[in-house]
Amino acid sequence: MTHFDLAIIGTGSGNSLVTPDFDDKRVAVIEEGLFGGTCLNVGCIPTKMFVYAAEVADTIRGSGRYGVDATLDGVRWRDIRDRVFGRIDPIEAGGREYRENGANTTAYEGHAEFVGPRELRVQVGDRVEEVTADQVVIAAGAHSVVPEVISESGVPFHTSDTVMRIDELPSSMVILGGGFIASEFAHVFSALGVEVRIVTRGPAMLRAEDAEISKEFTSLAGRQWDVHLNAKVIGAKGAANEVVLELDSGELVSGELLLVATGRQPNTARLGLEKAGVATHSDGRVKVDEFGRTNVEGVWSLGDVSSPYQLKHVANHEARVVAHNLTHADDLQAFDHRFVPSAVFTHPQIASVGMTEADAREAGVDVTVKVQKYGDTAYGWAMEDTTSIFKVIADRHTKLIVGAHVMGPMASTLIQPVIQAMSFGQTAPDVARGQYWIHPALAEVVENALLGLEFD
Numbered sequence: 001m002t003h004f005d006l007a008i009i010g011t012g013s014g015n016s017l018v019t020p021d022f023d024d025k026r027v028a029v030i031e032e033g034l035f036g037g038t039c040l041n042v043g044c045i046p047t048k049m050f051v052y053a054a055e056v057a058d059t060i061r062g063s064g065r066y067g068v069d070a071t072l073d074g075v076r077w078r079d080i081r082d083r084v085f086g087r088i089d090p091i092e093a094g095g096r097e098y099r100e101n102g103a104n105t106t107a108y109e110g111h112a113e114f115v116g117p118r119e120l121r122v123q124v125g126d127r128v129e130e131v132t133a134d135q136v137v138i139a140a141g142a143h144s145v146v147p148e149v150i151s152e153s154g155v156p157f158h159t160s161d162t163v164m165r166i167d168e169l170p171s172s173m174v175i176l177g178g179g180f181i182a183s184e185f186a187h188v189f190s191a192l193g194v195e196v197r198i199v200t201r202g203p204a205m206l207r208a209e210d211a212e213i214s215k216e217f218t219s220l221a222g223r224q225w226d227v228h229l230n231a232k233v234i235g236a237k238g239a240a241n242e243v244v245l246e247l248d249s250g251e252l253v254s255g256e257l258l259l260v261a262t263g264r265q266p267n268t269a270r271l272g273l274e275k276a277g278v279a280t281h282s283d284g285r286v287k288v289d290e291f292g293r294t295n296v297e298g299v300w301s302l303g304d305v306s307s308p309y310q311l312k313h314v315a316n317h318e319a320r321v322v323a324h325n326l327t328h329a330d331d332l333q334a335f336d337h338r339f340v341p342s343a344v345f346t347h348p349q350i351a352s353v354g355m356t357e358a359d360a361r362e363a364g365v366d367v368t369v370k371v372q373k374y375g376d377t378a379y380g381w382a383m384e385d386t387t388s389i390f391k392v393i394a395d396r397h398t399k400l401i402v403g404a405h406v407m408g409p410m411a412s413t414l415i416q417p418v419i420q421a422m423s424f425g426q427t428a429p430d431v432a433r434g435q436y437w438i439h440p441a442l443a444e445v446v447e448n449a450l451l452g453l454e455f456d
């Protein structure tokens with residue numbers, strides 16, 4: 001049994017907890033998979049590198065509308081893939097080595113389970129290591145959920161963990177799900193020439209978004225991909241090069257490759273939390289208070305395994321808060337979940353922050369809403385844009401912005417002034433007229449959206 005000051009389960013955002021405050025302390029860093037976790041290895045970073053390549057391909061295909069004739073001669077999938085992982089894999093290896101050889105860290109490369117409140121058993125190959133610590137942080141992330149109708153059918157399938165490493169592009173792909181991951185991979189693979197078919201159980205794609213955005217996006221998705229909404233899969237069959245999904249409508253949807261993107265669940269099932277007495281929510285997340293403390297003294301949690309948001313910027317924020325709290329028992333900081341933005345890097349790109357219009361009305365806010373078309377600004381003319389919108393929702397009385405929902409190029413960047421305004425309590429008129437907006441930049445879309453709000 002080895003005792004540490006701190007034991008961390010998971011090296012995604014958990015890896016950043018080894019701050020200089022622990023320079024003279026002993027830290028156990030436990031990882032059963034890839035160092036750096038989901039975002040670096042199989043999540044945000046590789047997906048967005050693929051998205052960038054997809055957008056280059058789309059730009060070439062669309063260049064004719066600007067009078068620039070170009071043809072896409074082909075895509076070299078293995079080169080695209082290897083550019084991505086040629087950058088990422090060495091970072092993973094470097095991170096692993098850094099923890100293996102760290103002056104104050106001991107790396108345990110295996111699966112951790114609690115056997116008592118701050119006691120862990122780690123399976124490292126054939127060896128079992130026993131680790132105790134004054135403080136333990138659960139930063140174990142989440143994993144893809146695969147519906148039983150697929151997992152029990154025996155058909156081959158991919159999840160986001162594996163699909164980015166395939167050797168050849170398939171000619172067609174069925175994507176099960178209509179959320180973040182489905183929408184991003186539909187964009188990537190279709191731009192690279194794969195015929196994409198989407199099967200989702202909901203009546204729209206990206207249903208958690210503002211209803212107007214979800215509706216418009218679903219309509220645009222239907223123009224790009226073969227989209228099956230309200231679809232229940234009742235059977236799956238096939239083999240290596242063709243998978244067929246049978247829907248309850250009687251339709252058959254087939255593709256050379258099946259990608260399952262039906263949500264992600266916190267990695268709590270095999271953590272032995274009951275042996276430590278750590279409480280969980282009904283959806284499996286570890287229960288934490290606003291400081292990141294579980295109900296067990298000295299046991300903390302952060303990121304996808306406990307957070308209501310499965311987003312890297314939230315996991316990073318929570319890690320910064322917990323890193324402080326681990327060494328400042330008398331001066332605890334709280335998580336700030338007031339204005340959590342998100343973006344879906346699909347086509348067109350989507351970003352949002354704050355309440356949807358329906359949420360705001362339901363919450364009793366006397367709303368003023370402006371939907372600004374990109375196409376009604378000078379930069380929108382340059383882009384020949386016909387579909388992009390910047391929707392902003394504010395409180396008619398306080399003039400504070402309560403939400404923004406954007407669909408169009410650079411949505412994730414354009415939304416940032418609104419996130420800033422909401423975070424710092426700036427009113428919409430102050431943001432619109434209290435600063436210069438560079439003319440004729442795309443940011444004029446934001447300026448015009450704010451100017452279009454009507455106040456008492």
Ligand SMILES: Cc1cc2nc3c(=O)[nH]c(=O)nc-3n(C[C@H](O)[C@H](O)[C@H](O)COP(=O)(O)OP(=O)(O)OC[C@H]3O[C@@H](n4cnc5c(N)ncnc54)[C@H](O)[C@@H]3O)c2cc1C
Pocket residue numbers: 009010011012013014030031032033034035036037038039040042043044045047048110111112113139140141142160181267270271302303304305309310311312313314315
């Ligand atoms: C395809 C995809 C794209 C994404 N894109 C974005 C994006 O663009 N922007 C964004 O904000 N978010 C994105 N996300 C979400 C983001 O990746 C996660 O919110 C974030 O990585 C969560 O970080 P974490 O530290 O909580 O968990 P993770 O990074 O998942 O780290 C948890 C680590 O714990 C390890 N572990 C788990 N259980 C044990 C155990 N018992 N013992 C030892 N080790 C264990 C795991 O192997 C893992 O390495 C994406 C996710 C996916 C899947």
Ligand SMILES: NC(=O)c1ccc[n+]([C@@H]2O[C@H](COP(=O)([O-])OP(=O)(O)OC[C@H]3O[C@@H](n4cnc5c(N)ncnc54)[C@H](O)[C@@H]3O)[C@@H](O)[C@H]2O)c1
Pocket residue numbers: 147176177178179180181182184199200201202205206207231232233261262263264309310311342343344345
């Ligand atoms: N850009 C980003 O920030 C980004 C990108 C990817 C993932 N993520 C994070 O990862 C999380 C997981 O992504 P996701 O896309 O897997 O989940 P999701 O919750 O966004 O979407 C799941 C989708 O699958 C559908 N679905 C669920 N069960 C189904 C079934 N049995 N048959 C058919 N459809 C079914 C749902 O209706 C929904 O459309 C996201 O919620 C997000 O927090 C973030």
